[in-house]
Amino acid sequence: MRVVKIDRYGGPEEIYVTEVEKPTPADHEVLIKVKAAAINPLDWHVMRGTPYFMRAMTGVFKPNKNFQTLGADVAGVVEQVGEQASHLKVGDAVFGDIFNYGYGALAEYVCVPEEALVLKPDNINFEEAAGVPVAALTAYHGLRKFGSISPGAEVLINGASGGVGTFAVQLAKYYGANVTGVSSTRNVSLVKECGAEDVLDYTEQNIADQQRKFDLIFDAVGNLSLSEYKGLLTKNGNCAVVGFGGMAHLIGAGLLGGKHIKMVDFKANQKDLQTIADLMESHDLSTVIDRTYSLDEAAEAIKYLETSRAQGKVIIIP
Known part of the structure; x- marks a missing residue:
C-alpha cells in the first residue's frame, strides 16, 4: 500500500x-x-x-x-x-x-x-x-469543557474561518451564544454563513480596540497578547486558547494569576466524537x-x- x-x-x-x-x-x-x-x-x-x-x-x-x-x-x-x-x-x-x-x-x-x-x-x-475529528473536537472542548459556554453568552472567536474556527462558530451558535468572529476581509461572508452575527475584519481594525466585552474568547490562532485577552474579557470571562501559538502567553498568565485563561488540551474519546457525529447527522454542524x-x-x-x-x-x- x-x-x-x-x-x-x-x-x-x-x-x-x-x-x-x-x-x-x-x-x-x-x-x-x-x-x-x-x-x-x-x-x-x-x-x-x-x-x-x-x-x-x-x-x-x-x-x-x-x-x-x-x-x-x-x-x-x-x-x-x-x-x-x-x-x-x-x-x-x-x-x-x-x-x-x-x-x-x-x-x-x-x-x-x-x-x-x-x-x-x-x-x-x-x-x-x-x-x-481533530478540529471539531478541539472546538467542542474549547467551548464546552474549557470555556463553559452558556446560552446568551457573548463569544469572540479568533481565527473563525479556519478548520477549527468554522466548527467553533457553528458550535457556539448551536449552544445559544451570540457569536462574533474575527477574520480577514475575504472570509467575512464565510464566517457569517457559519452563524456569526458579527465579524471583525482584522485587516481593517485592531481587535484589541473593541469597547465590547466578551464572556468567552475562543482563540484558534494564539496571536493575541495576555493584556489583550484581559482587556476583551468580562470580569468573570473565560479564554480558551488553541495550539502552540499562545503557549508563551499562557505561561505568563500562570505567573500573573490569569486563572480564566486556559490552553485547550484533550485526548480524543469516543463519547465526545459520537456527540459531534450526532450533530453532523442532525445538520447542526457541517x-x-x-x-x-x-x-x-x-x-x-x-x-x-x-x-x-x-x-x-x-x-x-x-
Missing part, C-alpha cells in the same frame, strides 16, 4: 510517498480502507519537530516509527476486524482521531483500535467526516472544505495549510 512518510524533521520537502506492507489488525483493532483523511496544524508541527518539547513524544533527533506516517483524521470502510473486535464489522463506514493510536492516516490503509472510531452518519460523505489533494500532493497540501489561509479543512483522498 502507499503511505505519506517523513524520515527526518524539516519542511514539506521532507515528505514523500512510498510503498509499505499492508498492515494486519491486532486483536482489538480494525483495518480501515482509507477513503479520506484530513491534515491539521498538528501535522506540520510533527513534520518540523516544533515546538521542541514535542520531540519528547515524537522523537528527539528524528521522528520515531509512530510519527513517520502523518495524519490524525481518518474516514473509511472497515475491511478486516481483529479477533477480539466486537463493536464494528466489515463494511462499516467509520471515522475518528487516531493521533493517540499510532497516527498514520495519510495512507491507503491503517489499523485502528475500535475505541478510536465511531460510525459515519449516512448523510455526510467521507471527505466531510475526515475533516471532523464541515467546511477548502481543498482536496491526492496522496502524491500531500507535501503541497501541508505547504498550503502552513500559509494559514485555508478556509475550513484541507482533505487528502488516497
